[in-house]
Amino acid sequence: MTGLKIGFIGAGNMAEAMIKGILASGIKAELAVSDSSVERLEVIRTVYGVEAVSKDNKRVSDFADIIFLAVKPQILSVVLRQLKGRVRDKLIVSIAAGKTIEYIESILGDEIRIVRVMPNTPALVLSGATAVCGGKSALDEDLETVRSLFSSVGSCVIVEEEKMDVVTGLSGSGPAYVYQFIEALSDAGVKMGLTRADATLLAAQTVLGAARMVIDTGIHPAQLKDNVTSPGGTAICGLHELEKGGMRAAVINAVEAATEKSKELGRKK
Known part of the structure; x- marks a missing residue:
């Protein structure tokens, strides 16, 4: 991709991650x-060399062909009203959690090209998982x-909005969930005699390496x-204990509970 003019309205962590990745x-x-x-603007200017920084959202929207809405959900409506009538023929990319495309279209108009994105925080270290x-x-x-842009900060898939x-x-x-698992592995290492620093490093690297094996080999995690x-051996004994503790069901339940909470929050907005 060449010749793109990309504007970020909002200079928080996710916008910074995208700038870094691009x-x-x-x-x-x-x-x-x-x-x-x-x-925040000074950080973007000095760390990443982006000179076109401003407190004026309209100036950025007029400049850009692709506009990232990287603001908190509670102020999105204010920003959208600032942009209304100014973004025809532009691509709008929303990172505002819980705000549906229908909501954005209700303010900007359904003729506007809108893409909704759900990234996650590891994008900050260019290892994110994103759906659009x-x-x-x-x-x-x-x-x-948009998929290509977010692939610069990790992996990205295209889904239907009802899956968001x-x-x-x-x-x-x-x-x-993964941080809690790493913490638990580290606690176990400390219990069995490792230093906290060594236990945490080994736990985190083990999770990182295992994830890389899944992605790079394409082999099913069960295999x-x-x-x-x-x-x-040792691993099967450990797995037996995890099964007795209900780890598999607990993880499934966690994802289900978080999904239902996301739906609830979406209905409130």
Whole structure:
């Protein structure tokens, strides 16, 4: 992709992750950023060399062909009303959690090309998991453009919007589940005699390596698990304890509960 003009309204962590990813990927694009915080704008300007920074959202929207709405859900309506009538022929990409495409179209108009995105926090270290979906007027090439941009900060899939609550429950909330698992592994290592630093490093690297094996090999996780479990060995004994503790059911229940909560929050907005 070359010659893109990309604007970010909001300069928070996710916008910063996207800027970092775009620059690291070599995508040829001109960037502009707006935010109410002068401090955040200064970070974007000095750390990433983006000179086109402003407190004026309209200036960024007029500049850009692709506009990322990287603001908190509670102020999205204010930003959308600022942009109304100014974004015809532009692609709008919303990262505002819980805000549906229908909601955005109700303010901007359903003729506007809108793509909704659900990223997660590991995008900050270019290892995110993101899902995208398109509105009534979004073109296939719009979805591909957004998918390519978010692939610069990790992996990205295209889904139907009705699946976004599931995405929120799985990959959106999932880092919290994984952090708790890493903490539990580290606690176990400390209990059995390792230092906290060594236990945490080994636990985190084990999770990272196992995830990389799933992605790089394409082998089903169950088969990879079987490859580790020798007959009468240590791993099968540990797995038996996890099964007795209901780990599999607990994880499924966690994703289900988070999905239902996402639906509930969406109905309240």
